[in-house]
Amino acid sequence: MSNGSKQNLFKMAEQQLERAFDAIGADANLRAILSQPKNEVIVHFPVQLTSGEVKMFKGYRIQHNNALGPFKGGMRYHHDVHLDEVKALATWMTWKCALAGIPYGGGKGGIKFSPREYSAEDLERITRRFTHALGDNIGPEWDIPAPDMGTNSQIMDWMMDTYANLKSTNNRQTMRAVVTGKSLICGGSQGRTAATGQGVVHCIEAWAERKGFDLDGARLAIQGYGNVGSNVARIMARKGALVVAVGDHTGYFMNQDGLNPAELSQWVQVHRGLNGYPKAEAISREQFFGVECDIMVPAALELQILEEEAKSLKCQMVIEAANGPVDLDGERVIQERGIDLIPDVLANSGGVIVSYYEWLQNKRSESWYKERVEEKLERRMRRIYDQTVMKAEELGVGMRTGAYAIALEKLKNVYGARGLWP
Ligand code: NAD
DSSP: OOOOOOOOHHHHHHHHHHHHHHHHTOOHHHHHHHTSOSEEEEEEEEEEOTTSOEEEEEEEEEEEEOSSSSEEEEEEEETTOOHHHHHHHHHHHHHHHHHHTOSOOEEEEEEESOGGGSOHHHHHHHHHHHHHHHGGGSBTTTEEEEEOTTOOHHHHHHHHHHHHHTSOGGGGGGGGGGSSSOOGGGTOOTTHHHHHHHHHHHHHHHHHHHHTOOOTTOEEEEEOOSHHHHHHHHHHHHTTOEEEEEEETTEEEEOTTOOOHHHHHHHHHHHSSSTTOTTSEEEOHHHHHTOBOSEEEEOSOSSOBOHHHHHHOBOSEEEOOSSSOBOHHHHHHHHHTTOEEEOHHHHTTHHHHHHHHHHHHHHHTOOOOHHHHHHHHHHHHHHHHHHHHHHHHHHTOOHHHHHHHHHHHHHHHHHHHHOOOO
16 A cells, blocks of 8 residues: 655655755755764564564664754654664654754654554563663653654553663652653643644644635545544544545545544544445545545655655645655655645644653643643644744745754754864
8 A cells, every 4th residue: 555665765854954954055064963863773672472472573763863952753663664764754853853942852763563463462562672672772861752653652651661660769750751642641741642633733724824725624635544644634624624535554535525534533443444434435545646635634654645646636735744755756746736735844743742741741740731732732833834934935945945944053053052072
């Protein structure tokens, strides 16, 4: 169900960065510092599965930059996880946190395996062994993981519990801040589960206001019906939008009268994917990207809208809810065709923003009301959306380069002030 692309994601991240360096006229030193991650941690660890079999797993934690604060970024469980993918994702986290104005750098990690093939008990064993293998390569003031594709609050709870139990008894309570995206009872924040999807919706609203576009009755196509995709569908439906097409790793479906987001979520939970959903017409992946709609929301994985898919789009706007779903050729075609593009580092930053609020709550032993989290998220998303639009206009570039330019200027300033020592 993927486009079969073998493109190198880190090369794409490098090329996007070069464009932004040129736009802000960055000097060679800044380019040199930011072109590679600071640390690349790879661990191989054995796990005794419930079957009795011992299996080796390969895990990653890439720490791109921490000039503005601790490394921060998700942990991905997926069979395609590999070094250049996690390097690209860690790099994007640096720009995302700098753009959002939160005191973090960029990191990303994961394990190369397919979590759907394992029981909950085995997932717990794998997660705990991975956390143990990472040891002090993570930490509340050093590198703070969060959920990403294939992981959720339960995985974060196990990760936090393992890390805390490896510390001295009298220090354990302060260790909850080692990961974010935990369940509420384990120190998670109100609003964290839906935060990424909610942030995507704030961007859609900001875009619609500027365009004078009415979201009531707007038609959406959403690729990926996991945490991010399903929350975008649910929140947009509440605003009167219609989800006319959806797709995931098991298949693609269309219904021009609109699909019911809650029913879709229930179906996915029971059937572990959209496959077989009865109240829609099954379509191909090619048909999905050519569906008549207003807003296309790639919310699954990277490298999904390449030149071919971009040529067949029939929408007014693409919003990158996933990380890296549009490659450079896809972006060029989208721009040539006059379709708006809201880039990932802006669109999906709601997750890391509320992760920051969770981290603050943990450090202060506080627990904020949902309304407070939601208000703060909306204000910040709106602010960075407007800043990105203004920067893009000022430089005469697309929104991605505008967003990168804001982030790079902050990094340039912090290196200018701190210098390199020793
Ligand atoms: P998830 O695991 O909850 O859901 C992933 C979805 O993608 C599932 O519906 C899955 O079926 C689908 N998918 C997987 N492989 C596919 C394929 N080959 N073709 C079509 N669909 C496929 O993950 P998520 O947390 O919703 O993350 C989705 C994207 O959003 C990722 O790019 C992730 O990095 C990004 N993101 C997530 C968060 C977060 O808070 N969870 C934050 C920022 C960015």
